[in-house]
Amino acid sequence: MDCELKISILSDNLASGNCEAEHGLSFLVEAEGRLLFDTGASDLFLRNAEKMGLDLAAVDTVVLSHGHYDHGNGLQWVRGKRIVMHPGVFAQRISGRSGRDISMAVNRQTLEAQNTIVATREPFRLTDKMTFLGEIARVVPFEAECSTPFHFADGTPDPVADDSALAVETSRGLFVVSGCAHSGICNIVEQARRATGVGKVFGVIGGFHLTAIDSRLEQTVSYLKNVGAEIVMPSHCTGDEAIAEFRRHFKGELMRTGEVFEF
Numbered sequence: 523m524d525c526e527l528k529i530s531i532l533s534d535n536l537a538s539g540n541c542e543a544e545h546g547l548s549f550l551v552e553a554e555g556r557l558l559f560d561t562g563a564s565d566l567f568l569r570n571a572e573k574m575g576l577d578l579a580a581v582d583t584v585v586l587s588h589g590h591y592d593h594g595n596g597l598q599w600v601r602g603k604r605i606v607m608h609p610g611v612f613a614q615r616i617s618g619r620s621g622r623d624i625s626m627a628v629n630r631q632t633l634e635a636q637n638t639i640v641a642t643r644e645p646f647r648l649t650d651k652m653t654f655l656g657e658i659a660r661v662v663p664f665e666a667e668c669s670t671p672f673h674f675a676d677g678t679p680d681p682v683a684d685d686s687a688l689a690v691e692t693s694r695g696l697f698v699v700s701g702c703a704h705s706g707i708c709n710i711v712e713q714a715r716r717a718t719g720v721g722k723v724f725g726v727i728g729g730f731h732l733t734a735i736d737s738r739l740e741q742t743v744s745y746l747k748n749v750g751a752e753i754v755m756p757s758h759c760t761g762d763e764a765i766a767e768f769r770r771h772f773k774g775e776l777m778r779t780g781e782v783f784e785f
């Protein structure tokens with residue numbers, strides 16, 4: 523590999539080339555090691571990986587960002603891997619907007635019978651340069667009150683405490699990979715800086731869960747500028763207008779399934 527970090531988009535909301543898209547997220551992340559970050563909503567990540575000529579059999583670790591179907595349903599097709607996650611990912615959860623069950627279609631028992639599960643709330647070092655961030659502390663003032671439209675099966679509010687992310691250390695600073703960022707993208711970046719001890723952020727990629735052009739979005743842009751972010755590539759659950767706004771302020775290409783980005 524003649525770059526420090528390579529991210530292949532196996533599943534995301536937009537399609538390109540001969541790869542299909544879905545409302546889901548799955549990235550192959552290659553740095554000094556390689557891992558699968560999320561598995562999308564179906565077996566699409568496997569079919570796209572094959573079309574892209576990527577051998578997922580050579581990957582031994584899967585990081586699950588959080589327990590929603592669009593990130594974890596693909597786990598049904600995962601065998602013989604180490605799967606790293608927050609222990610709360612298996613909860614049954616409902617979207618308040620649609621009343622729809624948005625839990626993953628896999629339970630812990632089945633997954634554990636075929637894989638090794640590492641369930642932790644603490645940051646967990648995956649390789650020399652890659653860290654699973656554990657439960658994200660909600661400390662950034664404009665994100666501290668991050669409320670979600672979700673609830674558990676018993677009706678209590680679901681703050682998606684299991685929402686985590688991945689930090690990759692590069693010579694140009696941290697590269698943060700998020701799933702849906704229900705815990706707040708700035709809270710995630712803060713946790714990455716704390717967990718690794720690296721203050722400078724180089725890039726942020728993944729779902730940001732921001733849609734409106736509002737003060738929170740502007741504060742997010744300022745925050746990311748302050749921590750030195752150069753590349754910002756939101757996708758998946760980020761709205762088109764919000765994506766355009768980030769592209770006005772930062773470098774980073776529009777992301778589509780089937781594409782490979784080298785940093």
Ligand SMILES: [Zn+2]
Pocket residue numbers: 588590702704
């Ligand atoms: Zn989600």
Ligand SMILES: [Zn+2]
Pocket residue numbers: 546547590592593701702729758759
């Ligand atoms: Zn999502």
